[in-house]
Amino acid sequence: MFPLTEENKHVAQLLFGTGTCPRCIFRFCGVDFHAPYKHSYEELLNDIQKFLKAEKDELILEVPNPPLKKIRLQELEDGIDNPSQNGENKISVIEDGSIASPNSNLNVNVCNVCLGILQEFCEKEFIKKVCQKVEASGFEFTNLVFSVSFPPQLSVREHAAWLLVKQEMGKQSLSLGRNDIVQLKEAYKWITYPLFSEELGVPIDGKSVFTRMAVMKALNKIKEEDFRKQFPCPPNSPKAVCTVLEIECAHGAVFVAGRYNKYSRNLPQTPWIIDGERKLESSVEELISDHLLTVFKAESFNFSSSGREDVDVRTLGNAQMLTPSTRFCFMTGCVLPGRPFAIELVNPHRVHFTSQEIKELQQKINKSSNKIQVRDLQLVSREAIGHMKEGEEEKTKTYSALIWTNKVIQKKDIEFLNDIKDLKIDQKTPLRVLHRRPLALRTRVIHSMETHYVDEHHFRLYLKTQAGTYIKEFVHGDFGRTRPNIGSLMNVTADILELDVESVDVDWPPALDD
Known part of the structure; x- marks a missing residue:
């Protein structure tokens, strides 16, 4: 009509x-x-x-x-x-x-x-x-x-x-x-x-x-x-x-998520470039994303994760690296290994993959380097990434730290730390990151601690803390900018020699069967 x-x-x-x-x-x-x-x-x-x-x-x-x-x-x-x-x-x-x-x-x-x-x-x-x-x-x-x-x-x-x-x-x-x-x-x-x-x-x-x-x-x-x-x-x-x-022609971004373990103390999470000069040859981001870029035929990528570790900090989660109590918790499912991450692949030309192909891609990443391992690799939606970000400040993280003291210590000198629960500490922005983060005073919670005596000047400390806690500063005090700290609690000068992230308590992405 x-x-x-x-x-x-x-x-x-x-x-x-x-x-x-x-x-x-x-x-x-x-x-x-x-x-x-x-x-x-x-x-x-x-x-x-x-x-x-x-x-x-x-x-x-x-x-x-x-x-x-x-x-x-x-x-x-x-x-x-x-x-x-x-x-x-x-x-x-x-x-x-x-x-x-x-x-x-x-x-x-x-x-x-x-x-x-x-x-x-x-x-x-x-x-x-x-x-x-x-x-x-x-x-x-x-x-x-x-x-x-x-x-x-x-x-x-x-x-x-x-x-x-x-x-x-x-x-x-x-x-x-x-x-x-x-x-x-x-x-x-x-x-x-x-x-x-x-x-x-x-x-x-x-x-x-x-x-x-x-x-x-x-x-x-x-x-x-x-x-x-x-x-x-x-x-x-x-x-x-x-x-x-x-x-x-352009394709909407696709998102790949998983968890990574980092075994090197000489590997940054993202490329470490200062004044245009690259300090280390690779990074966690690149070791994972380079493979994804090739397989998905994408133009570029954006990497994000639930927090980040320092270049000299490992991210573990292997059962053999945990204390007996934490190992039990891990094996019963309340602690997931590795740090959650998500990668946005921009303008990918290939987007259809079977679960077997994703599993083979994960294996390829893991075989390419002994510095990292990836698990639970999977395709996710843009909206699902919000679950990872929600946990950054709300959830807990578990650490293992090797600590040195200037004074001679006996096993009895550290046992009292095991009884401290939900200790509130005040942390000013650490001096080591003050050049890139604003000065602020933050209150964080040390939920629990467990000690393991090594020798007269060393012990290992397992901590479960609120996300966002600066662990190194909690140990040595950062010239009094973190109070209380391990040094003030023990009345010694303490320093941290090694730090490992044992678990990140974010239930995302979903665990997959191996």
Whole structure:
């Protein structure tokens, strides 16, 4: 059914006579349902001519499907009339009522409002061209997000056409608000989404990105009389259709999570670079991510974890490294080995993996270096990563520290530490990190301690603490910046020789069967 009524005839005649395509006429007449926009060009042209009882036909184009991924449309610099001229260019109609467009194999009059976007860029030939680019990109995907950027000139032309229609409707005591016009992006989406979906065989996501805010803000502020002085109403007939400058394909990020153990005391978590100079050749991040980048064919990655250890601190979690009581807890499932991490893989070309392939990837990572091991490697959602971040400050961590004292000690001198529970300590930002972290006073809790006597000057201390506790400073006191500390509790000078992270109490990602 033809969507226009008798009350639309005057506006339709006005726009059609100035070179506006049928779909833009529908937009300005407030046709807000999809079906009429999807009709072929010939049908639309015949229907509008019958409706207007026009003597001459004018060829106009249709838009069945939107361009894929990201398409930037921009006018040719020399192909659009100068908007400041009060254009005298008339639509030249040849015998069959059409005019040849210099940028198209189709004979069309380029619409003076949409510049051919609801014409040539809705044709199946263009849809196929975009889909060929997508298929050639080599991405694996099961759905598609459509994003398009239109030239700001379109907003100005649409504003000019609206002022013309508004003025004419005002003569009939009718009104037309700016929001009464169907947006170009919406009409384009209605026409092209089904075509893209059919051509690629995947559903199209309804998201779209348009960056016309600056132009729209200016148009909302400018007075109508000032706009008319600077821009013709209706807009001039263009000399050429918009040109597609670029078709880009990109895939949404995928996320891989797991837990890692670090066995080296000479390996940073992330690349250690100072003043542009690399201090150590590798890092935990790189030993894991390099393999993922290759297999997922991704452009880049972002690494995150539940806290971080110093370069000289190991992250263990092996049962043989724990005390008897902690080992029991570990074996019954309340302590998981390793530190949780997540890696965002940006623009991956391959995204479909079986659980066996992920398991083989984990084995490959583990065989590549004796400095780290990875477990529970798995694909996760972006939302799931929030579970890891939630535990950074809320959960507990278990450590093992080898401590030296300046005074000779006996086993009885350290046993009292075993009885201390939920000890509150105040820690100022440590001197060693003060150059990169703000000065603050933080209260942390040492939930429990267990000692193991080694010799007259050494003992091993197992601690369960609140996340975010500076363990090294709790041992040596950091020149009195952490109180109380092991040195003050024992009335000795104490220092830490070795520190290991035994467990990070964050129940994520889910443990997998080996």
